[in-house]
Amino acid sequence: MAPSLSPSETLPQDPHSHASQSPVRVRHLDLDLAVDFAAHTLAGTATWQLSNSDQATEVVFDTRDLTIESVEGIDTAGNALSASFTQGPADPVLGQSLNVALKPETTAVRIRYRTAATAAALQWLEPAQTAGSQPFLFTQSQAILARTWLPCQDSPGIRFTYAARVRVPPHLLALMSAENPQQLDSAGEYHFRMAQPIPAYLMALAVGDLAFAPLSGRTGIYAEPATLPSATYEFADLEKMVAAAEQLYGPYRWERYDLLVLPPSFPFGGMENPRLTFVTPTILAGDRSLTSLVAHELAHSWSGNLVTNATWNDFWLNEGFTVYFERRIMEHLYGAEYADMLQVLGRAALHHTIEEIGVSSPDTHLHLALAGRDPDEGLTEIAYEKGCALLLTLESLVGRPRLDAFIKEYFARFSFQAMDTATFLHYLRAELLDQEPGLEARLNLAAWVEAPGLPGNAPAVTSRRFEVADAALAQLAEGASAVGVAEATHDWSSHEWVHFLHGLPPTISAGELAELDATFDFTTSGNAEILAAWFPHALRAGYVPADTALENFLLHVGRRRFLVPLYRALLATPDGAQRARKIYAQARANYHSVATGTLDALLAEHQ
Structure with a gap:
């Protein structure tokens, strides 16, 4: 039986957290914040209850661009104690350590602080950017942005419970990743409780109409x-x-x-x-x-919040299981043919990512080496789709009943704990692979986890519903009109349309796109997935009628998964760099820092 995990004893050090090396761990947070929409800041106190079994004399927190106004210790009776603190050198990705000296009687630390107006986790929206013409705030803490709005131990391997008081303008509702109100409070004061321990990247706040x-x-x-x-x-x-x-x-x-x-x-x-x-x-x-x-x-x-990757190098343990689980849910609700479409789309995205990153790149390993880099670089289809493909391979070897029993027990045994790749592999071998001679060799486990690309034993994924879409594409290639294939498309879901659009040849002409558009109304679609698959064809072919819709999409949608391919497609056109910079100048204020960090670098390459 695999041992229970203890972050301080068995988990690897997190290269993306100063605090992961602290001998003292946080265990509970009492947060008291005021939300200032005029200044675009949060201000208040974070009071951390500590676990300090070794009587260490210092606790370390992660911060980034925070103004630390004061720090004090607290003893078991609730009395305030003086506490000295220092901050380490600033790193553009990791921020600064906050090192607080502890007295023997200190059981908690209260930090009074203020966020920067440019805090990377916080997105402040002006009324014109919302549906209700009211200001809006939301946070995005993953991967290591919690430290930009909260002094914390910002490692996925460190968990804590929390309570919070948040004060907002009285006409707005505040919500957190906790027990939430369902109605406005006339005083604009909200109280929250999260009784289950979570890592810092799952801290969340939203305020709006x-x-x-x-x-x-x-x-x-x-x-x-x-x-x-x-x-x-x-x-x-x-x-x-x-x-x-x-x-x-x-x-x-x-x-x-x-x-x-x-x-x-x-x-x-x-x-x-x-x-x-x-x-x-x-x-x-x-x-x-x-x-x-x-x-x-x-x-x-279950996969992520209940059993969490110990570091961002182990991100596949979150996303690979989650993609597999997601598709099992969809199969349960809507049938195997529906889930098959998702598998095919996911596998296509994986092949595209491997080609883009490089088939021999170590960044196509499941277990990553992200030290010295922003862990956001590891949030690719490798973790999601290669991780899912590993589980599909395991399913093909042991059967669904055995794999389901293994996964269910895995979630139960390691609930509210962190998991690193080495420990998971040990558990997998002990509970499944070693019970059948030769099974690990047939799985080729090392090639999945520590080698590049997609191993050759990955099961093929197919979709009968996509075969219908492929037949329509073949008819078009043989000279059929868009009207001629329209009858076969009347009951298509978004997934068939996306597959169809991805299957159009890159050499398709503006005239051919015009015929498709007249028949299927792609440019005026209200479906973002369809638009994101349509616009690259329009850009490559110079299909001018789609220009206004594309610009409107880029000005209003901030989802990075759509933005990056569309800006790349725009930059690849003859006058694309100038057009992209013009649109981006207007749109950038509407994008979160997670998106602008990627897009700033992308456009800088085309200066």
């Missing part, structure tokens, strides 16, 4: 009032998703599962903040065809 709609006794939707009706329709199956996930891998351990639909500038599809998943409005397709993203974030309630 928000309303709530229940979907079941434990699920519901928060959104701006104008968005709430469409969101409530789109996510009607949310309770069914939670029930399906529980049937697969055990009870949901976080009490409630609610969604918050953010304004379009949110840089990701979703963020799995416990009890309150943040999601992009770009999945509001009107036909519930993009809700696999919600299944993905829900699956993180």
